[in-house]
Structures are given as structure tokens and as C-alpha cells.
Amino acid sequence: MNIFIDYRSRVPIYEQIKKEIILAVSRGELKPEEQLPSLRALSAELSVNINTIKRSFSELEDEGIIYSVAGKGSFISDRAELDSYVEASLRSFSEAVKNAKKLGVDKEELATIIFNIYGDGSDKND
Amino acid sequence: MNIFIDYRSRVPIYEQIKKEIILAVSRGELKPEEQLPSLRALSAELSVNINTIKRSFSELEDEGIIYSVAGKGSFISDRAELDSYVEASLRSFSEAVKNAKKLGVDKEELATIIFNIYGDGSDKND
DNA sequence: TAACTGTGCTATCACAGATATTACAGTTAT
DNA sequence: ATAACTGTAATATCTGTGATAGCACAGTTA
Numbered sequence A, B: 001m002n003i004f005i006d007y008r009s010r011v012p013i014y015e016q017i018k019k020e021i022i023l024a025v026s027r028g029e030l031k032p033e034e035q036l037p038s039l040r041a042l043s044a045e046l047s048v049n050i051n052t053i054k055r056s057f058s059e060l061e062d063e064g065i066i067y068s069v070a071g072k073g074s075f076i077s078d079r080a081e082l083d084s085y086v087e088a089s090l091r092s093f094s095e096a097v098k099n100a101k102k103l104g105v106d107k108e109e110l111a112t113i114i115f116n117i118y119g120d121g122s123d124k125n126d
Numbered sequence C: 001t002a003a004c005t006g007t008g009c010t011a012t013c014a015c016a017g018a019t020a021t022t023a024c025a026g027t028t029a030t
Numbered sequence D: 001a002t003a004a005c006t007g008t009a010a011t012a013t014c015t016g017t018g019a020t021a022g023c024a025c026a027g028t029t030a
Helices: A013-027 A039-046 A050-062 A083-102 A107-118 B013-027 B039-046 B050-062 B083-102 B107-118
Strands: A066-069 A073-076 B066-069 B073-076
Touching (some): A083 B083, A107 B107, B050 B066
Antiparallel strands (some): A066 A073
């Protein structure tokens, strides 16, 4: 599943897992109806307690990203809507911009950072 | 001191206080050698325990923003360097940009947000 | 001396995250 | 039916952190 947990982060593990899955769906790596690893398998793979995995999955289910069936497994939802995550991302982006502005950062500096991360228009990543 | 605490926020109170003071210094509202409210005064004004205020001040002192003298009070440091805070702000900005990119947000959309927050070049705030 | 300052320490409480364990119920293949 | 998987649920425990309360002590100032 290519999920990396940063134990030093203040972000809870269950949220890190949620985010990784959401991003995988966003990238198209996880497609609708595709089966996720079982709770116990992911628990073993990540060395994270099954209850923590369960929490991630339960919240993702509440948010309509996945659905789970007892006895079968967990699957990517047919129409996994990511709009709310994009909105949340834009909100935190806005907060970051406001904070930088308050600290006197020039807007051109922010533009440059975006330019560097997105690339010059070609297909470079990260 | 014009410090507003959001008790619903997940950001600890002592960090909110730190941030407010740092931003006040950044805005020039708090000038070098200017005295801060006493621990007990701020504690009473904000209805926050003195230990919590103390933690904010201690960390700010560790970070070179303020200095405290027993019996006298706490003061803005002579050369309060905010560079590390600007760097931290830019780091979190970068994270926000990367996250938005991963979610497929167009870079022009981010540029628009910056444009709206910074204004069109005139002097509007927030 | 009195009234302020900051400092230090201990103790307590509440909450959240994470873990461990056990048990139960649904699905699938043999 | 059985075995081996799935998810679900509940309880208990441990831990770290944030926040509070209270006390004592030391430096400063008028």
C-alpha cells in the first residue's frame, strides 16, 4: 500500500493513513470498487494496531470514500467524492498565505515557491 | 494585549499566545525593549492559568524573541530575530502547495487565492 | 516593609491517541 | 460443517500533552 507513517509527526497515525488513501484515490492509484488491504493485513504491514486502522477506515467510510462489508473487506467507493478534501486543502493553503503575509513575506516569494513545486510547465513531479 | 484565544482550536493555548506575540513583533506593534504584560496580568486578562502563560514566555525566551528578568518583567528582545518563524511559515506554505498539487488543484487557482489575500496591489488587509 | 516581578516545583485532572485482548458476526472456499 | 478469512464491537490499559491549582522562593522597586 505504500503508506509511510511519520511517528515523529504530531499528526495522528489514523489521520496520516486517511490522507495517504485519499491521495492514492486522487492520483487514480486506487480505483472505484478496488479492494483495500484487510484491517489485519494493513495492521501487520504498518505495525499499527488494528483499532487504529479501523478508525481510519471508519472515518473514510463516514466520509464516503470507502465502504466496508463484514466478511468481504473494504473497497473504494463507487463515486468517491474528493471535493471536500480539495476544499480543506485550499482552506489550509489560504491560512498559510495569510500567515506568511502577516510575517511580511512578499507575495512574489510565494509565487516562486508555487512555481518551483509545480514545475515550469513540463511534467516534473514534487 | 489584543490576544484572542480560540478554545475550540486544536492549537494549544500556549502556542496561540506565542504566535500572537510573534505577529505583534512582526507588525512592529511590540518594539525592542518594550515590556510585556506580567505573567499574572496576562493570566488574569486572558483567563488562562499563569503556568500556561509562563510556558509561552519561556519558549519565546528560548527562541530569542523575548527575555525575562525576575522581579522586573518580560521584554521584547533587543534583536528579536523572526527569520526562523518566516522560514517555518514558508515551510508550511510549501506543504500546503504540495498537498493541493497532489489533490489535482491547478496552480492558477492557488495564484488566485494569493492575489485575493494580498490584494491587487493597493493597501487592503486580510 | 509591601507589592510587585519571574521562577520552580509538585500534584491533579481531562482528553486524545494508541495499544492489547476478547468476542461476535458475515463471507468464502474446501 | 469446517477453516480461514473478512469487518465489527466492546473493554481496559498505557501514555503523552495540555491545562489547571497551589505553594514557595528569589529578585526589584518604591
